[in-house]
Amino acid sequence: MSAEGATPLLExxxxxxxxxxxxxxxxxxxxxxxxxxxxxxxPNGAGKTTTLGVASGQIQPHxxxxxxxxxxxxxxxxxxxxxxxxxxIPEGRGIFPNLTVAENLRMSTYAGVSYKxxxxxxxxxxxxxxxxxxQMAGTLSGGEQQMLAMSRALSTDPAILMLDELSMGLxxxxxxxxxxxxxxxxEAGLSILIVEQFAQAVLGVANEAAIMLHGRIQRTGxxxxxxxxxxxxxxxxx
Amino acid sequence: xxxxxxxxxxxxxxxxxxxxxxxxxxxxKGAPVTSETFLxxxxxxxxxxxxxxxxxxxxxxxxxxxxxxxxxQGAIGVFAAFLYWELHVNRGxxxxxxxxxxxxxxAPALGVVLDVLIMRRLRTASLVVQLMVTVAIMVLLLxxxxxxxxxxxxxxxxxxxxxxxxxxxxxxxxxWHRLIVFLVAIAIAVSMRFLLRRxxxxxxxxxxxxxRELAALNGARPNVVSSTSWALGSMMGALGGILIAPELxxxxxxxxxVVIIAFAAAAxxxxxxxxxxxxxxxxxxxxxxxxxxxxDFGPDFRFAHLSIAPLLLLFVxxxxxxxxxxxxxxxxxxxxxxxYTKWWEGLLGCGVVILxxxxxxxxxxxxxxxxxxxxxxxxxxxxxEAMALALIGLSLVPLIGWAGQINFAPLAFAGFGAFVYLKxxxxxxxxxxxxxxxLLCAPLGALVALPAARxxxxxxxxxTMAFAQxxxxxxxxxxxxxxxxxxxxxxxxxxxxxxxxxDRRGFFMLMVSVFAIFVYALVLLRRSxxxxxxxxxxxxxxxxxxxxVPVVWTKVVVYAVSASMAGIAGVFWATVSGNVxxxxxxxxxxxxxxxxxxxxxxxxxxxxGIFLIFIPLFxxxxxxxxxxxxxxxxxxLLDIMTTYGPGMxxxxxxxxxxxxxxxxxxxxxxxxxxxxDARAEIAAxxxxxxxxxxxxxxxxxxxxxxxxxxxxxxxxxxxxVVPKEGYGTSRS
Numbered sequence: 003m004s005a006e007g008a009t010p011l012l013e014x015x016x017x018x019x020x021x022x023x024x025x026x027x028x029x030x031x032x033x034x035x036x037x038x039x040x041x042x043x044x045p046n047g048a049g050k051t052t053t054l055g056v057a058s059g060q061i062q063p064h065x066x067x068x069x070x071x072x073x074x075x076x077x078x079x080x081x082x083x084x085x086x087x088x089x090x091i092p093e094g095r096g097i098f099p100n101l102t103v104a105e106n107l108r109m110s111t112y113a114g115v116s117y118k119x120x121x122x123x124x125x126x127x128x129x130x131x132x133x134x135x136x137q138m139a140g141t142l143s144g145g146e147q148q149m150l151a152m153s154r155a156l157s158t159d160p161a162i163l164m165l166d167e168l169s170m171g172l173x174x175x176x177x178x179x180x181x182x183x184x185x186x187x188x189e190a191g192l193s194i195l196i197v198e199q200f201a202q203a204v205l206g207v208a209n210e211a212a213i214m215l216h217g218r219i220q221r222t223g224x225x226x227x228x229x230x231x232x233x234x235x236x237x238x239x240x
Numbered sequence: 241x242x243x244x245x246x247x248x249x250x251x252x253x254x255x256x257x258x259x260x261x262x263x264x265x266x267x268x269k270g271a272p273v274t275s276e277t278f279l280x281x282x283x284x285x286x287x288x289x290x291x292x293x294x295x296x297x298x299x300x301x302x303x304x305x306x307x308x309x310x311x312x313q314g315a316i317g318v319f320a321a322f323l324y325w326e327l328h329v330n331r332g333x334x335x336x337x338x339x340x341x342x343x344x345x346x347a348p349a350l351g352v353v354l355d356v357l358i359m360r361r362l363r364t365a366s367l368v369v370q371l372m373v374t375v376a377i378m379v380l381l382l383x384x385x386x387x388x389x390x391x392x393x394x395x396x397x398x399x400x401x402x403x404x405x406x407x408x409x410x411x412x413x414x415x416w417h418r419l420i421v422f423l424v425a426i427a428i429a430v431s432m433r434f435l436l437r438r439x440x441x442x443x444x445x446x447x448x449x450x451x452r453e454l455a456a457l458n459g460a461r462p463n464v465v466s467s468t469s470w471a472l473g474s475m476m477g478a479l480g481g482i483l484i485a486p487e488l489x490x491x492x493x494x495x496x497x498v499v500i501i502a503f504a505a506a507a508x509x510x511x512x513x514x515x516x517x518x519x520x521x522x523x524x525x526x527x528x529x530x531x532x533x534x535x536d537f538g539p540d541f542r543f544a545h546l547s548i549a550p551l552l553l554l555f556v557x558x559x560x561x562x563x564x565x566x567x568x569x570x571x572x573x574x575x576x577x578x579x580y581t582k583w584w585e586g587l588l589g590c591g592v593v594i595l596x597x598x599x600x601x602x603x604x605x606x607x608x609x610x611x612x613x614x615x616x617x618x619x620x621x622x623x624x625e626a627m628a629l630a631l632i633g634l635s636l637v638p639l640i641g642w643a644g645q646i647n648f649a650p651l652a653f654a655g656f657g658a659f660v661y662l663k664x665x666x667x668x669x670x671x672x673x674x675x676x677x678x679l680l681c682a683p684l685g686a687l688v689a690l691p692a693a694r695x696x697x698x699x700x701x702x703x704t705m706a707f708a709q710x711x712x713x714x715x716x717x718x719x720x721x722x723x724x725x726x727x728x729x730x731x732x733x734x735x736x737x738x739x740x741x742x743d744r745r746g747f748f749m750l751m752v753s754v755f756a757i758f759v760y761a762l763v764l765l766r767r768s769x770x771x772x773x774x775x776x777x778x779x780x781x782x783x784x785x786x787x788x789v790p791v792v793w794t795k796v797v798v799y800a801v802s803a804s805m806a807g808i809a810g811v812f813w814a815t816v817s818g819n820v821x822x823x824x825x826x827x828x829x830x831x832x833x834x835x836x837x838x839x840x841x842x843x844x845x846x847x848x849g850i851f852l853i854f855i856p857l858f859x860x861x862x863x864x865x866x867x868x869x870x871x872x873x874x875x876x877l878l879d880i881m882t883t884y885g886p887g888m889x890x891x892x893x894x895x896x897x898x899x900x901x902x903x904x905x906x907x908x909x910x911x912x913x914x915x916x917d918a919r920a921e922i923a924a925x926x927x928x929x930x931x932x933x934x935x936x937x938x939x940x941x942x943x944x945x946x947x948x949x950x951x952x953x954x955x956x957x958x959x960x961v962v963p964k965e966g967y968g969t970s971r972s
Contacts, residue, residue, distance in 0.1 A: 060453060084459035092457065098450040105443045112444070112459030154458065 009072045011036045011162050011193045012057060016066035019056050025064065026052045028217040034162065039184075039194045041204040041225060043232050044214035050197040051093055053214070054164050057195070058090040059083040071161070085114060087161030089154060093170065096151035099140025103131055106139050106150055113158035124153035127183060145176035152180060155187065163187065164195045169203045177203055201229040252559040264535060281533040282526065287418045289525025290425035291484045295502030296509075296517040297429045298476030304436065304512050305445035305469035308359055309698050311374040314499025315381035316474050317481025318492050320347055322389050324482045325397050325490060335400060343478045351474030355467045358891065363452065367697040368646060369893050372839040375832050376890035382492050383883050397485035421483050428476060429518045436514070445469050500709055503702055504553035511698070520556075524549050543713040550709035557703045558691045586763035590756035593853050597752040600857050601745060620744035621816075623860035627751045628813035629834055630852035634758045635805035636838045638765060643798040644778035645692060646701040649708035650806050651831040656711075657681050657807025658814035659721050671736030674811055678804040685803025689796040708831055734815060748856075751812050755853060758805060765801070774798050840889030 010033040020026040026049045034040045042050050055061035057068060059080035067074050075083060084090075098106055110120045125132040128149040134142060139150055148168065155163050165184065169177040185207045188194055198204050201211070204225070211228035213220045221231060295313060302310045320342050328338035354377065362370050389395070399417040407414045436442040444460040445468065452462045481495060488494050501524055508520025527548050581589075601623065632654050639645050660680045665673040688707060692700055715721055733742040734750070741747045765771050773794045776784040785791050837852065909918040 058457065060456070079461075080453075080456040081459050081461045084457055090457050092454060096454055096457070098447045098454065100450050101443065101447055105447075108440055108443050109447050109455065109458045109460065111440060114459075 008035060010034055010069070011071055012195065013069040013072075014053070014057060014066065015069065017053070017056055017063045017068070018065040019052060019061050019063040021052075021061075026217050027056070027063075029066070030056075030214075030217070030219055032212065032219060034193055034195050036193055037191045038209040039188045039196065039204075039207050041196045041198060041201070041208035041211040041228075042214055042219075043198055043201050043204075043211055043228065045199065048214040049217040050199075050214055051166055052217075054090060054092075054166050054195070054197055057164060058088055081112075085112065087113070087159075088164070089113070089158060089160030089162070090164040091151050091155055091166065091168070093166040095144070095147040096154075097139045097142075097147050099138065101139055102136050103139055103142070103150060104135045107131075107135075107153065107157075110154040110158050113154075113160070115158050120153075120157040123157040124150075127156050128153060145172055145179075148172060148176070148180060152183060156183065160192070162193045162195065164197070166197045167199065168196070169198060169200065181207060201225070201232050205229060252555070256555060277533070281529045283414060283418075285526035285529030286522060287422055287525070288528060289522035290422040291480060291487070292498065292501045292505055292524060293429060293518045293521035294421075294425045294476055294480040294483070295499060296505035296521050297425075297432055297514060298473045298480065299499075299502055299506045300509060300512060300514050300517045301432050301436070301476065302469060302473035303506070304514075305449055306355075306359060306466055306473075307449040308362060308370055308374065309511065310473060311371065311499070312378040312381060313473070313477045313502065314481075314496040315378040315385075316347070316350065316477035317484070317498070318495045319350075319381050319385055319481070320478030321397060321481040321485040321490060321495060322385050322395075322492075325395050325485070326389070329395070329397070335398075339482065342482065343475055347475045347478035348471035350478075351470035351472070352467045354474070355470040356463075359470060360463065360466065361895070365893075368640065368644060368839070371646060371698070371701055372836065372890050373893060376836055376887040378496070379832060379836060380884060380887040380891070382496060383887065385492050387883075395490040397482065397490055399486045400483075417483075417486065424479070424483070426518075428479075429514060432472075433514045441465070441468065500553070500705065501549035503705070504549040504556065507553055507556045507699075507702060520552075524552060527552075543717055547710050547713040550706040550713065553702060553706035554710060557695065557699050557706065580767050581763045583763070583767075586760050589763075590760050593756050593759070594749075594752055597853065597857065598749060601748055601860060617744055619860040620748055623856040624744060624748050624751065624816045626856035627748060627755070627853075628809060628816045629830070629837075630855055631751060631755055631758065631809035631812055632806055633834045633838045633852050634755065634762070635802045635809060636835060637762055638771075638774060638798055639802040640835070640838060642766070642771065642778060643774035643795065645795065645798065646697070647704045647802070648701060648831055648835060649688070649704040649711070650802075650834055651810075652708040652711040653681060653685065653803045653806035654810030654813055655716055656684055656803075657810030659716075660807065661811040661814070665732065668732065668735065671734045671741075674734070674736075674808055677811055678808045681803045681807025681810075682800035684807075685799035685801070686796045688803070689799035692799065693792045693795050732815075734811075747815070752853070754808070754812070770794070770797060836887060836890050839893070840885075 012032075012034040014030050014032040017027050017030040018025055030049070030053055032040070032042070032053070042053065044050055052061060056063050059068075059075070059078050059082070062077060067076055069075070070083070070086070070088070098109065101109070104121070107120050107124055108117055111117050125135075128146075130146055131150060131153065134146065139147060142150065152168075155165075168180055168184070172180075181203060184194065184196070188207055194207075196204050196208065204211070208225040210222060211225040212222040213228055213232055221228065295317065299310060299313050302308065302313070323346060324338050324342045327333045327341060328335050333341075358373060358377070362373060365373075399415060400420060407416075407419065434442075436446060444455060444465045447455045447458070447460065448462050448465045448469075455462050455465070480498075484498060485495065488498070502521070505521035505524060506517050508523070509515070509517030511517075528546075531548065601620065632650050635653070636647060636650055639647050657677045660677045661673060664676055665671075688704070691703060695703055733740050734747070735741070736750070739746070741750050773784065773789050776787070776789055777791055777794055781791055784794075837855065909915045910922055912918075
């Protein structure tokens with residue numbers, strides 16, 4: 003855990019945001035300290051993905067501020083944030099289905115790294131991608147697609163990594179494999195914000211966890227404690 | 241690959257080859273084939289192919305990188321060619337300077353403006369709206385060209401280095417201009433291929449159409465990327481227009497029609513494969529040149545060699561396996577606010593229409609102190625023409641508006657109706673045969689529907705366009721089909737219920753009555769089982785099929801209904817225009833305009849079709865005002881409305897995809913005393929806008945924090961999760 007008083011790498015203060023006139027987030031406060039893994043847990047519709055949308059610049063908050071390493075970045079476009087080192091792997095498959103694997107990797111170079119580095123790191127971590135480099139990404143299996151999406155996180159040296167439902171729709175063994183990669187990144191000191199519906203997947207990697215319900219963060223604490231309360235929150239009983 | 245090993249494709253290809261051989265043998269000119277003549281014909285073919293390849297490259301690049309198939313590609317070329325003429329010929333600028341200003345500055349600027357103002361907002365629009373908007377841009381650009389450079393002056397765009405300078409090829413000369421065009425076209429295609437496949441910006445251009453949000457998350461600037469695509473596409477269109485103008489002459493319609501050949505070439509490459517599109521363009525060029533040189537189809541089929549492109553387009557679209565369309569893109573469906581029109585509302589509406597038309601044309605209305613008077617023959621002529629087009633337009637309401645089947649061939653159906661009527665009642669004008677026309681046109685509609693059953697969206701639009709073009713090049717010009725062309729003979733006056741409709745006013749009212757009957761029939765159809773099925777297959781074919789809706793049959797029926805309505809309308813259209821040349825009478829561009837008008841009217845509700853009647857009324861009214869010699873600004877206004885109105889209304893769909901008339905109707909219906917439902921809907925919508933949570937509960941003040949916690953506990957939402965400080969503070 004990082005020392006108190008250090009500047010959080012990502013901080014959301016009193017964020018209210020939503021779609022159209024309807025607010026989904028009703029005042030979200032969140033701090034990701036440098037070198038930590040923060041797991042944001044909660045049921046469907048709690049506002050987790052919207053929170054990531056705000057943090058990555060895709061959704062402009064109606065109120066509150068987004069701070070990146072202490073600087074306010076409200077209103078900065080997602081592509082500028084991406085070039086500044088914010089790396090969000092979105093929900094579902096974060097790939098371009100009609101581009102080849104190699105072309106998908108090439109898109110990662112907008113983050114300011116060389117094509118060579120992207121290819122080297124991606125293929126080193128996921129050799130299967132090298133075999134399929136000329137194949138259309140949309141024809142890969144679900145696990146391979148998620149590996150391709152993850153390889154952007156591995157190869158672009160981001161300042162902060164945000165993962166949205168990495169486990170969704172994948173076989174447990176592949177989820178395990180992917181989270182091993184996340185753990186390696188965390189060990190190397192990368193700050194990570196993980197959104198998951200199910201706590202089990204992230205418990206091993208997270209330093210800190212939070213429960214989100216109805217657009218508010220209800221509780222933060224060590225992952226184990228939070229996981230227990232999460233079960234209670236899901237089932238609506240004590 | 242494009243050429244899959246499908247048996248149907250192989251069969252179709254061999255049948256096509258066989259037909260080509262038979263045609264070639266039967267219509268051989270007897271011209272001697274020497275190596276010299278063959279060489280010259282080939283070089284002309286390659287040159288033509290290169291020009292079309294340039295257009296096709298632009299189309300493919302824009303389609304691959306923005307997902308929008310740009311019907312306005314040809315019109316951009318037309319505009320650029322006229323601008324080049326203005327700068328180079330009229331103002332005497334040097335050709336290189338003029339070329340640079342038009343292709344290097346104007347065209348990219350136009351592309352960026354189109355992207356920023358229009359295309360960017362079309363990303364989530366339905367395919368129908370996307371297509372209609374690019375067609376509207378095409379029509380608007382052509383109208384602007386027609387207004388700026390009036391057709392009365394003859395214009396020519398010179399060859400780049402003169403026609404007489406070039407390489408000597410024995411029997412003829414290869415001018416520098418043509419050699420340069422060929423090389424430039426190949427260079428553009430090659431460099432575009434390189435750009436799209438081998439560079440990062442090209443990859444980003446294709447990535448943006450796949451997933452715009454993800455492209456931004458990667459760090460690419462999606463807006464810059466898509467503007468680049470439009471700028472490039474626009475430049476290729478402009479260059480193509482300028483280079484082809486010396487060959488075809490500066491005529492907006494002719495130059496614009498070039499794009500159909502480019503469509504065929506692009507379709508040959510499944511709209512996305514650049515090398516195949518270029519090969520397709522060359523193939524069409526060679527076919528065109530060689531058939532022109534060696535084959536003589538006789539006077540009956542004098543336009544046959546021009547129909548190679550539409551026929552190839554038809555063949556390609558029907559026979560070749562389709563590329564996947566809209567991968568990963570969600571169709572953006574709108575919530576429908578629709579209530580069936582009641583039968584008596586329909587009757588009332590139709591009655592109002594007839595009265596209005598009678599009052600307008602008869603001069604019964606007193607417009608605030610001055611009396612426009614009854615319409616004379618000039619007004620009635622113009623109004624009759626517009627009325628017939630409005631009738632044809634109504635036929636598209638069930639097809640496009642309800643079933644979502646795009647059809648650019650309403651005039652082909654209408655023309656077929658006119659042909660049938662001419663054969664049945666050409667001498668007598670017996671009006672009862674019109675019903676027979678309706679019956680006989682239905683099978684033609686069904687015939688078109690069969691390939692349409694497996695086509696969707698864009699391919700369907702291209703197929704109907706090719707069908708319309710082929711009909712107007714091969715079928716209608718045949719003397720047996722329309723024997724009265726050029727003879728001065730008129731279509732016979734319609735004779736119905738013992739009345740011969742030989743005066744224009746009576747005929748106008750007859751058409752208004754037919755219009756009212758059509759609208760009423762649509763009101764009833766919409767309430768029928770088929771009306772619901774058409775809506776269902778428009779929303780989701782798969783869902784409709786799982787519910788037991790026979791999708792193919794349902795489509796066949798809607799095409800048949802539309803074709804018979806269009807056929808009946810065609811009888812009136814032909815009678816109005818009398819001995820007009822059929823090739824012009826059933827022109828594709830007019831077809832586009834009708835489709836636009838219908839789209840603008842917001843075709844999804846039958847009563848919206850009623851608004852089509854205002855076009856003939858305005859036409860006649862405007863002319864009447866002009867004759868009366870007063871209120872100039874009103875005349876100008878009506879003139880602008882009729883020229884630019886449809887296009888502008890359709891552009892309005894960018895912001896409001898349901899069409900302008902639909903919104904007008906929504907504004908109007910609460911005024912009607914019996915429409916309490918419309919008033920309730922508006923009230924509900926306003927309430928939702930204000931404050932969703934509180935509005936739904938019917939409370940007038942926000943909850944206090946204590947109340948929120950109490951409610952949550954009652955609902956067992958929170959329980960043991962301890963609220964954070966400040967939780968429950970309601971929104972201020």
